[in-house]
Amino acid sequence: MSLPDGGTGSATQNSARMSATIIVPERVVDDVVLIRRDLHMHPELGFQEHRTAGIVADRLRALGYEVHEGVGRTGVVGVLRGAKPGRTIMLRADMDALPITEERGHSYRSQAEGRMHACGHDGHVAILLGAAALIADRRDDLAGTLCLVFQPAEEGLGGAKVMIEDGLFERFGIERAYGLHLSSKYPTGVLGFREGPMYASSDSIEIEVKGVGGHGSAPHDAIDPIYTAATFITSVQSVVSRQIDPLEPAVVTIGAMHAGTTHNVIPRNAAMLGTVRAFDAGVRAQMPERIERVLRACCDAAGAAYDFRYLWRYPVTANDPAQTQYARALAARVVGEERVIDAARLMGAEDFSFYAERVPACFYTLGCSSGDDTSHPHHSSFFDIDERALPNGVAMMTALALDAARNAP
Numbered sequence: 001m002s003l004p005d006g007g008t009g010s011a012t013q014n015s016a017r018m019s020a021t022i023i024v025p026e027r028v029v030d031d032v033v034l035i036r037r038d039l040h041m042h043p044e045l046g047f048q049e050h051r052t053a054g055i056v057a058d059r060l061r062a063l064g065y066e067v068h069e070g071v072g073r074t075g076v077v078g079v080l081r082g083a084k085p086g087r088t089i090m091l092r093a094d095m096d097a098l099p100i101t102e103e104r105g106h107s108y109r110s111q112a113e114g115r116m117h118a119c120g121h122d123g124h125v126a127i128l129l130g131a132a133a134l135i136a137d138r139r140d141d142l143a144g145t146l147c148l149v150f151q152p153a154e155e156g157l158g159g160a161k162v163m164i165e166d167g168l169f170e171r172f173g174i175e176r177a178y179g180l181h182l183s184s185k186y187p188t189g190v191l192g193f194r195e196g197p198m199y200a201s202s203d204s205i206e207i208e209v210k211g212v213g214g215h216g217s218a219p220h221d222a223i224d225p226i227y228t229a230a231t232f233i234t235s236v237q238s239v240v241s242r243q244i245d246p247l248e249p250a251v252v253t254i255g256a257m258h259a260g261t262t263h264n265v266i267p268r269n270a271a272m273l274g275t276v277r278a279f280d281a282g283v284r285a286q287m288p289e290r291i292e293r294v295l296r297a298c299c300d301a302a303g304a305a306y307d308f309r310y311l312w313r314y315p316v317t318a319n320d321p322a323q324t325q326y327a328r329a330l331a332a333r334v335v336g337e338e339r340v341i342d343a344a345r346l347m348g349a350e351d352f353s354f355y356a357e358r359v360p361a362c363f364y365t366l367g368c369s370s371g372d373d374t375s376h377p378h379h380s381s382f383f384d385i386d387e388r389a390l391p392n393g394v395a396m397m398t399a400l401a402l403d404a405a406r407n408a409p
């Protein structure tokens with residue numbers, strides 16, 4: 001149960017390092033499960049995580065952390081300064097739930113109609129609080145400065161960006177960032193790593209096609225925005241299939257289309273909402289112009305006008321290769337090489353990307369699936385985790401806290 005120690009220790013410590021594991025005591029495991037279930041029963045949406053943030057702040061304070069509340073609205077930062085010199089690192093957990101009604105009947109089912117921890121963020125908070133307790137117990141081993149960052153509003157509202165705009169990096173001097181996401185794609189307790197791009201960028205488009213309304217029997221006297229929108233919806237797929245390098249993943253999805261009121265009236269307008277994903281910053285940068293060019297052509301052909309808005313949301317989540325190699329090697333020491341895997345790329349997005357744009361960073365996955373009950377996709381109303389995954393998350397976060405400030409590249 002010795003902890004990973006860098007090359008700074010004695011020969012004895014060095015030999016211990018190679019086989020080092022972190023034992024998470026049963027009382028901590030039990031506590032982490034209790035926290036997770038309590039948060040699961042009381043889910044809160046983005047920037048409304050007042051109860052969650054209060055629990056986090058109280059626990060950190062009781063453990064001796066310096067606590068900063070209201071960072072990026074409902075965010076909480078717990079700071080612990082080590083006795084030894086080292087970098088300032090952050091470990092991040094996101095706190096928000098989703099506007100989904102849970103359909104599972106377990107004892108810790110969501111008590112809030114229409115809100116649910118369907119992505120595992122309850123587990124992320126519980127894991128980081130468990131690690132906070134273990135780290136506080138070993139404060140004498142801590143080097144540098146540790147910032148535990150409990151972030152609001154990961155689900156679409158960009159809580160990471162809001163914390164950064166609130167001075168997260170300047171106020172705390174953060175030099176390295178690490179975070180994890182539970183994953184129902186992978187077996188319980190397995191840690192997944194990937195160098196470079198891991199999650200896609202995610203941007204939004206909002207379009208209004210402006211035609212001329214008229215009688216459904218007289219299209220020649222109108223400019224039909226529904227027909228025009230329909231040509232755009234099919235033509236815009238040519239951006240990915242004909243204009244982007246086929247070796248570069250990209251997606252354009254029109255997810256909403258609203259127009260018209262009845263059978264025989266050509267409406268004036270048609271509105272569309274869509275999402276745009278890419279895995280490369282260069283590809284992402286080309287998307288607004290390419291999409292608008294198709295829109296302009298479709299509208300020109302029909303004689304319609306348009307409004308086009310491209311909303312930059314989450315960048316590509318790209319892991320620093322050196323940090324990832326370091327974290328992966330550390331993980332092999334903590335949970336065993338056989339429980340470390342290559343994580344697949346995902347077209348989903350993560351606002352951890354904003355941290356990774358600022359400092360060398362590594363975001364990794366923790367498998368939490370052990371059967372039908374725990375293999376539902378994230379954001380499903382049936383989503384649940386195998387809680388036996390939590391200890392490995394606690395161990396890995398603790399190892400990073402105790403090791404990275406001195407030994408990460």
Ligand code: NI
Binds near residue numbers: 119181
């Ligand atoms: Ni998530």
